[in-house]
Amino acid sequence: MNTWQVNWVGFKTIVHKEVFRVLRIWVQTLVPPAITMTLYFIIFGSLIGSRIGQMDGYSYMQFIAPGLIMMSVITNAYGNVVSSFFGAKFGRHIEEMLVSPLSNATIILGHVVGGVLRGLGVGAVVAIIALFFTDLEIRYPLVTVSMVILTATVFSLAGFINAVFARKFDDISIVPTFVLTPLTYLGGVFYSISLLPEFWQKVSLANPILYMVNAFRFGILGSSDIPLATAYTIVIGFVALLFSACYWLMHKGVGIRE
Amino acid sequence: MSALSIKQLTKRYPNGVEALRGIDLDVARGDFYALLGPNGAGKTTTIGIVTSLVTKTGGTVEVFGHNIDTHRELAKAELGLVPQEINLNLFEKIETIVVNQGGYYGLPRTLAKQRAEKYLKELQLWDRRRDIARTLSGGMKRRLMIARALVHEPRLLILDEPTAGVDIEIRRTMWDFLREINERGTTIILTTHYLEEAESLCRNVGIIDAGQIIVDAPMKEVLRQLQRETFVLTPREPLTETPVIGGYELSLRKDGDVEIAVEKSSSLNAVFDVLDARGIDIVSMRPKSNRLEEMFIDLVENRGAEKITAEAGA
DSSP, rough: OHHHHHHHHHHHHHHHHHHHHHHHHHHTTHHHOOOOOHHIIIIIIIIIHHOEETTHHHHHHHHHHHHHHHHHHHHHHHHHHHHHHHHHTTTTHHHHHTTSSOOOHHHHHHHHHHHEEEEHHHHHHHHHHHHHTSSOSSSHHHHHHHOOOOOOOHHHHHHHHHHHHHSSTTTHHHHIIIIIIHHIIIISSSOOGGGGGGGHHHHHOHHHHHHHHHHHHHHHHHHHHHHHHHHHHHHHHHHHHHHHHHHHHHHHHHTTTO | SSSSOOOOOOOEEEESSSEEEEEEEOOTTTEEEEOOOOOSSSSSHHHHTTTTTSOOOOEEEEEETTTTSSHHHHHTTTEEEEEEOOOOOTSSSSSHHHHHHHHTTTHHHHHHHHHHHHHHHTTGGGGGGTGGGGGSOOOHHHHHHHHHHTTTTSSHHHHHHHTTTOOOHHHHHHHHHHHHHHHTOOOEEEEOOOOHHHHHHHHOOOOEEEEEEEEEEEHHHHHOOOOOEEEEESSSSSSSSOOOOOTEEEETTTOOOEEEEEEOOOSSSHHHHHHHHTTTOOEEEEEESOHHHHHHHHHHHHHHHHHHHHHHHO
């Protein structure tokens, strides 16, 4: 069996393991985002949103639905990889992969695809919930699908890096709590940045999540604060940068080899 | 071609600890090789480097001729590792752990399942295949790690203290299994603190101390070098004084038994005659410790003494 075949089978094994892990602990992985997002739709969409009126020409519920879907994709893609890879590191069963002939790229890609699939699964659940509250028509399916996959990839890779550096369980909750959540909330999920003063509009442009949420919203509603090409450039750039960082960390054995 | 060839292997940790100081080691194909040494001697570091869990500072390692730096994947495909510490996913099903490990070595799922069945049956774990690993006893977890290491049928199996904390009955079952695996052609490297295990199983032995190999020889030859043996004699009534017998070194133990150290070529008949004449009836005799253990302690302690002498001289 050649190296390519070994890595292909190994990749499928990691993905299989990750998907079954998500399904095995579905009460922890699929139910909480469904409940949280339902509450968001009820409170922000129905109760408060009805008083806000229109945003960028859409009802407030329609406006926030793509952002809430993206928010759950980001959180779950990140959370899946960081908890799975750190758990394997903590329990030392990461050694099962490290002693095997799998390449570093295969190990990274297997975990990232696992994270992407969980992100997409949860995103699909949230999208279905959204349909109970509002009508969503996908204007540009290619943009919608490609942007959600790219975003999930970015945050799966980021979760992988977090897991590599984490030494204790506290370390895997610091980034989601203090970085990811604020950036997501300030990334245009609940408002259009055109509502902000000019200075804060410029500050917002430094937030990569803004580009992802807006491009995804463009795919569904056809409206965005950001040029689509800029969003794709930034997101693809992040994928390349973060994958290179993951590969380098694995190659150097940072956090996983003595 | 050797199963494992190590040349001038060195490892210095970032904190300055020099774990390995230029190790040379060759393990022949089909061998059952014991790698022994006190805690912290460098056994696990050596194994870690061979299996790529530890990065080396210098030297070369080849597994069946594949250099771990230039042909890492090929070298790793030949290896199976049973580590010292339990490193199972404790929340995963037993069969899944073994099947997934097969996948990491490129085995298609159907074949991995067949192999998992084969090795879980051989290691008496098949009935527990649907349980999660957390529910297994310590000995069962050790056997599961052996099954996991064998699923891709490696040509070189490295076992780092595989029977630690395992009761004697299961340990002996594991010995029989390992002998069988070795007879089928798998080269085995074993580290253990149970020296009777090494003596019983291994054909060749390497002793590592303070990051250096101090013995690398056939087990028979190493045991042949033992010049003295100590026996414990149990009298019918516990003694209160040390019997003095000319030409023999005897000492009284707290329990009233007597220890006697003799040269390998000496006869013990004269000792029994003298004791009998003095009315001391010996009801049993046993070796004080395992032979390899005596030699091991002798070697390691002597090196310690040499080191202390050298440091004092410096």
